[in-house]
Amino acid sequence: MKSFENIDVKSVKEAVGLLRKFQQQKKSAAVVGGGSEYLQLMKDHVAEPDYLVNLKTIPGLDYIKEERGSFRIGALAKLAEIEEHPAVREKLLILSDAAGEAASPQIRNAGTLAGNICQRPFCWYFRSSNFNCLRKGGQLCYTVTGDGRFHAILGGGPSYITHPSDTAPALVALGAQIKIAGPAGERTIPLEKFFVLPQVDYSRENILKPDEIVTEIQVPNPKPGSKGFYHKVRERLAWDHAIVSVATVVQSGGGVVREARVVMGGVAPIPWRAPKAEEFLRGKKLDEAVAQKAGEIALEGAKPLKDNGYKVKMAQDLIQRGLLASV
Amino acid sequence: MGDAVAAVAATDRHIAEEALALIEVNYEKLPHVLDPNDALKPDAPKIGPDGNLSVGKGAFSAPIEEAWGNLESGFKEADRVFEDTYITKHVNNAQLERRVSVAKWDAGKLTVYASTQGVSNARTDIAKDFGLPLSRVRVVCKYMGGGFGNKNQAQDYDYMAAMLAKVSGQPVKLEFTREDDYIGMHGRWSSEQHYKIGVKKDGTITAVSLDAVTNMGAYRKQSGNLSGTDFYNIPNFKKSIKPVHTNTVVAANYRAPAYPQSVFGFASFLDQIAFEMGVNPLDMFMRNRAQKYKSKIPFTSNHIEECIVEGAKRIGWSEKWHQPGATAGPKKHGIGMALGGYPFRPGLGAATIRVNPDGTAHVLVGVTDIGTGAKTTMAIIAAEALGVPLNQIQLTNGDTDVTPYSVGESGSRTTPFTGPAVIAAAEDVRRQIFALAAGQLKVKPDELDLRNGEVFVKANPSQKIPLSRAVARAGELIGRATTNQSFKDMEGKSFAAHFAEVEVDTWTGHVKITRYVAAHDSGTIINRLAAESQIKGGVVQGIGMAFSEELLIDRVTAIPVNPNYRDAKVPTHLETPEVEVLFIEHADPYGPFGGKVVGEPPITAAVATVANAIFNATGRRFKELPITPDKIVRAVRV
Numbered sequence: 001m002k003s004f005e006n007i008d009v010k011s012v013k014e015a016v017g018l019l020r021k022f023q024q025q026k027k028s029a030a031v032v033g034g035g036s037e038y039l040q041l042m043k044d045h046v047a048e049p050d051y052l053v054n055l056k057t058i059p060g061l062d063y064i065k066e067e068r069g070s071f072r073i074g075a076l077a078k079l080a081e082i083e084e085h086p087a088v089r090e091k092l093l094i095l096s097d098a099a100g101e102a103a104s105p106q107i108r109n110a111g112t113l114a115g116n117i118c119q120r121p122f123c124w125y126f127r128s129s130n131f132n133c134l135r136k137g138g139q140l141c142y143t144v145t146g147d148g149r150f151h152a153i154l155g156g157g158p159s160y161i162t163h164p165s166d167t168a169p170a171l172v173a174l175g176a177q178i179k180i181a182g183p184a185g186e187r188t189i190p191l192e193k194f195f196v197l198p199q200v201d202y203s204r205e206n207i208l209k210p211d212e213i214v215t216e217i218q219v220p221n222p223k224p225g226s227k228g229f230y231h232k233v234r235e236r237l238a239w240d241h242a243i244v245s246v247a248t249v250v251q252s253g254g255g256v257v258r259e260a261r262v263v264m265g266g267v268a269p270i271p272w273r274a275p276k277a278e279e280f281l282r283g284k285k286l287d288e289a290v291a292q293k294a295g296e297i298a299l300e301g302a303k304p305l306k307d308n309g310y311k312v313k314m315a316q317d318l319i320q321r322g323l324l325a326s327v
Numbered sequence: 328m329g330d331a332v333a334a335v336a337a338t339d340r341h342i343a344e345e346a347l348a349l350i351e352v353n354y355e356k357l358p359h360v361l362d363p364n365d366a367l368k369p370d371a372p373k374i375g376p377d378g379n380l381s382v383g384k385g386a387f388s389a390p391i392e393e394a395w396g397n398l399e400s401g402f403k404e405a406d407r408v409f410e411d412t413y414i415t416k417h418v419n420n421a422q423l424e425r426r427v428s429v430a431k432w433d434a435g436k437l438t439v440y441a442s443t444q445g446v447s448n449a450r451t452d453i454a455k456d457f458g459l460p461l462s463r464v465r466v467v468c469k470y471m472g473g474g475f476g477n478k479n480q481a482q483d484y485d486y487m488a489a490m491l492a493k494v495s496g497q498p499v500k501l502e503f504t505r506e507d508d509y510i511g512m513h514g515r516w517s518s519e520q521h522y523k524i525g526v527k528k529d530g531t532i533t534a535v536s537l538d539a540v541t542n543m544g545a546y547r548k549q550s551g552n553l554s555g556t557d558f559y560n561i562p563n564f565k566k567s568i569k570p571v572h573t574n575t576v577v578a579a580n581y582r583a584p585a586y587p588q589s590v591f592g593f594a595s596f597l598d599q600i601a602f603e604m605g606v607n608p609l610d611m612f613m614r615n616r617a618q619k620y621k622s623k624i625p626f627t628s629n630h631i632e633e634c635i636v637e638g639a640k641r642i643g644w645s646e647k648w649h650q651p652g653a654t655a656g657p658k659k660h661g662i663g664m665a666l667g668g669y670p671f672r673p674g675l676g677a678a679t680i681r682v683n684p685d686g687t688a689h690v691l692v693g694v695t696d697i698g699t700g701a702k703t704t705m706a707i708i709a710a711e712a713l714g715v716p717l718n719q720i721q722l723t724n725g726d727t728d729v730t731p732y733s734v735g736e737s738g739s740r741t742t743p744f745t746g747p748a749v750i751a752a753a754e755d756v757r758r759q760i761f762a763l764a765a766g767q768l769k770v771k772p773d774e775l776d777l778r779n780g781e782v783f784v785k786a787n788p789s790q791k792i793p794l795s796r797a798v799a800r801a802g803e804l805i806g807r808a809t810t811n812q813s814f815k816d817m818e819g820k821s822f823a824a825h826f827a828e829v830e831v832d833t834w835t836g837h838v839k840i841t842r843y844v845a846a847h848d849s850g851t852i853i854n855r856l857a858a859e860s861q862i863k864g865g866v867v868q869g870i871g872m873a874f875s876e877e878l879l880i881d882r883v884t885a886i887p888v889n890p891n892y893r894d895a896k897v898p899t900h901l902e903t904p905e906v907e908v909l910f911i912e913h914a915d916p917y918g919p920f921g922g923k924v925v926g927e928p929p930i931t932a933a934v935a936t937v938a939n940a941i942f943n944a945t946g947r948r949f950k951e952l953p954i955t956p957d958k959i960v961r962a963v964r965v
Binding site (some may be wrong): 001002003045104122124125127128130131142145146147149164231233234235236237238240241308309310311313316317318321 | 341344345348592657800834835836837874875879881882883884886887888893894896898899900901902955956960961964965
């Protein structure tokens with residue numbers, strides 16, 4: 001690991017100010033919460049920042065509060081705390097499930113919600129300092145000629161990473177908002193709008209500017225009659241990212257679907273929402289045939305690489321299973 | 328691939344790392360070849376001067392050929408002849424402890440604290456590297472964090488540490504990164520196995536031919552053989568195996584080097600043939616089990632039949648077996664089995680036992696404890712052979728300045744090689760004890776016995792004295808032995824029959840092992856806890872090889888893609904079932920106290936066992952490892 005300077009900050013304002021300063025000085029800086037993910041990038045010589053801005057020392061940014069029909073979760077709330085929080089478990093079940101599926105118990109005890117959403121890709125070409133890939137400033141996405149068995153089938157090109165977060169698909173399915181602090185103050189946007197496709201900018205995964213940080217996630221309580229489902233397929237049951245994951249939230253009433261959200265992880269460079277499938281489900285009685293059809297619609301337009309065609313069927317099956325479990 | 332280019336010593340690891348990054352190396356890019364079949368083509372880039380078919384010496388010659396019986400008439404006798412190809416991949420030993428070495432020089436004497444599976448071999452290699460007499464080199468390794476066959480002797484990293492220590496005049500610690508470890512050492516050779524098998528209507532094998540290539544990487548460090556047919560009765564046999572050089576990571580010893588990959592191929596194919604012939608797999612394996620080695624040489628002991636019978640009973644084979652793919656719905660139940668084992672042979676061992684004036688004893692053996700509990704096993708053997716309670720035994724191991732020679736803790740040799748020496752050293756010191764005690768008890772030495780720390784007259788056990796009194800004035804008694812047992816015209820083997828039940832979610836490709844039974848004939852079990860742990864550990868490594876582990880090399884750049892625990896997918900506790908271990912205990916006439924070998928057998932059968940269970944669940948045969956979710960979904964759903 002290259003030497004760096006760690007700065008423990010005491011406030012969001014101080015963090016933003018430092019990031020602004022480093023940017024003006026043309027120094028590289030990275031923001032860490034739990035640090036578990038970024039440390040690995042540094043050890044692997046993929047990231048070599050001059051400064052680490054450590055948010056963990058900001059007091060009180062790890063809250064989980066329920067007020068006025070909505071949850072507010074501080075950026076430093078740990079994955080393990082979200083996994084175990086009684087009110088989150090009761091009302092935002094797919095979020096606690098998704099947080100509990102991430103990484104390993106050790107990492108969940110250190111890793112934060114904001115950090116989980118802002119992870120860099122776990123593409124093996126990106127994570128190896130031996131491949132100077134497109135996303136790191138090189139010329140090539142090695143997936144195209146190499147091994148893309150775990151890579152994107154939707155929204156890919158010119159880079160084919162998949163977004164590694166477990167909590168992000170669940171939060172998008174729950175209609176979460178994200179609060180961002182920067183030099184000009186704070187703004188709150190739907191989480192869905194936070195992520196960036198490679199065709200827009202293949203060097204980044206989200207809209208955060210170098211002098212901005214995530215401060216809070218807001219999650220509305222699901223409407224009455226809602227049920228959710230989060231399922232993650234992977235090769236190894238701990239410390240492995242989703243090959244395909246599916247988050248569904250279905251609000252039913254009078255025997256039919258009032259509103260549905262279908263979001264996939266592991267299939268695209270961003271958490272991939274399937275609005276056409278959601279539209280198809282509205283007003284339908286949810287049975288096996290409808291759930292299967294919704295899965296097919298959700299994967300329309302999938303463009304697998306040579307090694308990852310299996311993900312299409314896997315995602316369709318998983319959506320079917322998720323929807324049927326959500327009634 | 329994996330050659331050391333430069334080494335840097337510094338006052339801390341960060342400085343060393345940054346210094347390494349400052350070294351500029353210019354490489355001339357040459358064409359590469361990764362696939363062993365491509366490497367054998369005439370126009371393939373040549374890896375070494377002798378071409379890509381590895382031609383080593385002696386045991387490492389090529390191709391590896393063996394035959395007995397008459398293949399042609401064997402196939403003629405068959406009612407049906409089957410042909411198919413099975414493929415296994417390069418997997419890394421992935422032991423927890425990466426390569427590490429600490430070296431220091433003191434007045435012309437070199438001491439290396441090594442992570443080795445053999446202090447004596449390591450000393451020999453290091454002395455040769457530096458042109459030193461053995462007396463000027465000390466290698467110490469009492470415990471280490473695993474090796475599974477890739478730390479058999481002194482390695483480059485011991486040399487690097489010692490050289491840097493010499494140049495700097497300071498002690499030097501050298502440590503590999505996990506990536507260095509995956510690329511710079513070796514893993515298990517991958518293989519492409521083409522079988523032709525002739526069987527009679529009832530499933531009896533009449534002939535087997537095996538043509539295979541094994542991928543050895545750039546250097547031939549080990550045989551590249553495939554020996555999974557060892558556990559079957561094959562009257563007519565021929566194999567031809569081509570170990571091939573490619574621009575990939577070197578392949579050499581990894582726990583039962585020539586077995587799990589070939590047991591996967593052969594036992595999967597037998598299971599498939601059983602299906603096609605309408606024979607229950609249990610009957611297929613029972614009918615074709617080994618009764619003589621290579622169909623003619625008797626085994627020193629063989630209880631494979633009892634392993635099959637007891638294992639099948641424990642898992643409930645007759646109630647649970649069903650036609651492949653018979654479970655309705657996406658989640659399917661399956662049951663499978665396979666046979667395995669590993670050669671057992673005795674050999675050169677040495678031990679010293681010092682009996683103190685208070686009747687306690689100090690055992691000295693060269694063995695390092697590589698995680699097998701060998702230290703305890705040696706103490707148990709000493710306690711039993713000497714007649715002194717285990718808690719009165721002190722043991723020092725793994726230090727070439729202090730302890731006697733050891734062959735190295737690999738090849739399941741620790742107990743059968745050093746165990747008999749411990750017994751012989753105990754007998755040597757017992758003779759000295761009896762000579763002293765004879766006068767005190769007023770009998771002849773050969774009338775005496777020693778048990779539980781008491782010397783007594785065999786004919787009258789109440790006539791006794793404590794060992795401490797017998798030896799009180801002796802200062803110290805020293806028993807020593809170098810033994811080198813062998814047997815002729817016989818083959819030693821430990822055997823195993825493994826059974827697994829799985830639940831395969833055909834929608835997600837997830838396989839859950841719901842039950843695992845491992846029945847082992849390892850002779851007498853000497854250290855029960857450690858032996859059970861060996862079986863469990865071997866099964867877990869087999870599960871990793873079966874389900875997820877594979878070292879991938881990028882086709883275009885020839886750079887390893889996933890040389891780390893995260894991406895080469897070593898299994899965790901969550902993939903690991905409770906392994907029910909059944910020891911079928913019968914003393915072998917040639918093993919210490921009747922013990923055979925334990926360390927290597929369990930991995931041999933595990934891969935094929937779960938693969939056969941997946942076939943029974945899904946009705947799909949997976950002929951290529953690892954059996955990952957994508958392959959299952961492709962086979963069943965797409």
